[in-house]
Amino acid sequence: MLRVFTAALAIAAGIFVLLGYFYPEQLESLRLILVDWAIIIAGIAILVGIFNLAVVQMGKFSTRQKGGMYGLLLVISLFATFAAGVILGPENLYMRLAVDAVIVPVEASLMAILAVTLIYASIRLLRRRVDVVSVLFLVVALIFLFLVMPTPIGPIPGDRAMLDFLGMFSRGGARGLLIGIALGTLLTGLRVLFGVDRPYGGN
């Protein structure tokens, strides 16, 4: 019974939010109230998610799984930073230092690894799949890189014209993909609105 009720509630909320876009004069205020409630729930969901993250990592540590020590370190850092943030406030010098000296460099180093990973993946592409499309994919990627990279002699003659010409094809392709994705999103939304897909535990 509860599952039917939650499904009906979710579907009704979805329909009102959707209608609110089409009939703003009549339903705008109701739509905003529903969206505000959803944002509050999403805020609480972040706390639940962080609790879940801590429980999973502590579970790894307590069952002596591989990387369990890192999990413990993560949980200690998480709660220490959270406590410091609550006591000192997010604008405090030490809190900003934690972001600037720890989080930003760590993410930047992952970005550096990403660059190497992407080059490696490109090299392995031809080992994985040798066909016309893969070769074309790599050749176009190399041409684009060549045209946009800085050179010691300055801009390559005709680079803008070449970029515009090639960009015509890539923009067309990208728009085609995005139209397909938009249609897929539309139908996925309709399935949720009709109650066919119920990711909120109603199935």
Added chain:
Amino acid sequence: MLAQGLLILAAVLFLGFTFLRRRSPASFRSIEAYERLNRSVGLAVEDGTRLHISLGRGNLFTARGGSALAGLAMLRRLAERTSVSDRPPVVTSGDASLAILSQDTLQSGYRAAGAEEQYRFSTGRLTGLTPFSYAAGAIPTIHDEHVSTNIILGDLGAESALLAEASDRENANLIAASDNLSAQSIFYASSQEPLIGEELFAAGAYVGAGTAHEASLNVQDILRWLIILGIIVGIVLKIVETLGALI
């Protein structure tokens, strides 16, 4: 007006095709990645390995939420099929709401298979709230938890390369699709059978999630043809207008 018309048309077609598909199941073209996925699910259950399903970090309050919902629909079916496995599938996501929904979906799948007692909430995980922290949190799952197949379906960016690389290092199968163009190009280079564009939204239909998913594909095809027709008519009208101005 056009948006309302499109929505109503899509809804009517969807209901019509869902009714039709209940009477006569559809037959779709073969997509190698989904065939590999169906094989991998069976093999994972048999050899006691695990599926890792990454739903990305699609925020449900944005248009990116569509791919996350498509991933959840597939997850529901996979959870049902793998509920008897010694090692249950692990789901990672980079958005808190999505992580909670993944737990709910897993539980629904186990319940439908009559194995709700097997469900553990720790199998639906939030691994990070920023793109790279999400990837950094998901990579140990790929390396350390006997994963034989990684299914990455959702909204991801360039960080998806790190997940694909981790999967490759473990010699695990990789089935990956995203609504993000950067991630699509990365998956094209990293996976054996890439899924491009709207093929992401076909996941439910190809894992047997029901007639509504098959009907969705039919409606997508019809709408796509209508858009193609609209583009062609637009081109012809533009040419006629230009020629008219010249004459």
